[in-house]
Amino acid sequence: RKSDIGLIGLGTMGAALALNIADNGFDIAVWNRTTSKTKDFHDKAGDLAARITPTEELSELVAAIASPRAIILMVPAGQAVDDQIAALRPLLDPEDLIIDAGNANFHDTNRRVKEAGDLAFIGIGVSGGEEGARFGPSIMGGGKAEYWDRVSHILKAIAAKHEGQPCATWMGEAGAGHFVKAVHNGIEYADMQMIAETYGIMRDGLGYDHQKVADTFAAWDKGALRSYLIEISGKVAAATDPVSGKPMLEMIVDAAGQKGTGRWTVIEAQHLAAAIPAIEAAVVARNLSSQRQARAEGEALFGAAPHHIPHDTLSKDSIEEALIAGKILCYAQGFQMIAKASDAFGWTLPLPAIAEVWREGCIIRSAMLDDMANALREDEDRNLMMAPYFADILKKTHKSLRHVVAQAALHGIAVPALSSGLAYFDAMRTARGTANMIQGQRDFFGAHGFERMDGGDGTHGPWHSD
């Protein structure tokens, strides 16, 4: 019997995805560049081994799959994907389908869809880490709908479920799936950064020990902030290093890694003139975090900030409220960017369905996404911060965000993502801004012209008349 699908790349994510597919009753053929890895994977597959066909040659993999074939690529994003497609091409029949399930840059996916020729090609964003890949990821598909339809029964079967509804959705043509995954990762960066900032306030400002930080996150995980990221932050804070016996967090170097998806989101936002300052702040914070030596020199030069915040000045509850407000503002920015891209690229990205597909399985899954899906279903053209449900929450919480950011500023604790969330909120609630000055300056030095408030004809100022 031939396999229902094939998979190339048995790294952590590929192996987990293959087991998930087999576990859901599909036969799968697998191949890895290093054959020993394939053998090892099959040997350790237990009961699922019967559904898995390990192959040593690419031609053997192709021959093992039922036609028209579908093959998932789970190889590192970038050149490896192009190389793999090139290696497969001569072995495949027209209309055989290649599915890139890695974290591709959506521009590459756009190109690969064009270059596919008589092969079928789709790009799917897969979120949820190893655990998600094994037991139910969130899947964001892009490419021709008919190609997605050919494999959607498998992808929906392996995806996470929210009240029985699979978190696997076709987002649009070409790179739409990978684009939505990139914005997911941008939001992921900002969500993580804001949580890390509240950790900094608790640790440096309020002097909490790790257990108290862990308990606070655990308590927040029962309220409006209930989410995977808050849950794991509590677990990270609670963990003890088996080597030193110290809190694990104390032993982890404070320099954040990044594979680039958050950065791509920020670069793309600039191309689109989309305003995602919280996500930008999060990417910048990761960049700065890697400048450890310079930060140590800065501390030696300027002295450490007077971190201590009097306990009666700042309560745990106000930090929780600040994080709630910050989170809403960050997601509002992410969805606004998706809406802009949808127009710019001629996609019809389904905003409510995107919130739905993120409700389970992915890294940013949270209780709040269900409310976001509801708000976007009511009106997907409206900025989420203006939706009545979220506007009500922001009216109650923005004062805490302001207070927390102010206290952090007074005590020298950097909270770039929360601050930028607050600045976004204030900018978006200011009908008369200050860009009239920018326009005046532009006209002064470059005669760039401006629009008049009274709609009158003059488009230049009197600067140079005397």
Ligand code: 6PG
């Ligand atoms: C997910 C994650 C996943 C991965 C990224 C994280 O949704 O499952 O986003 O795709 O963890 O590589 O990116 P950084 O390495 O840039 O933090």
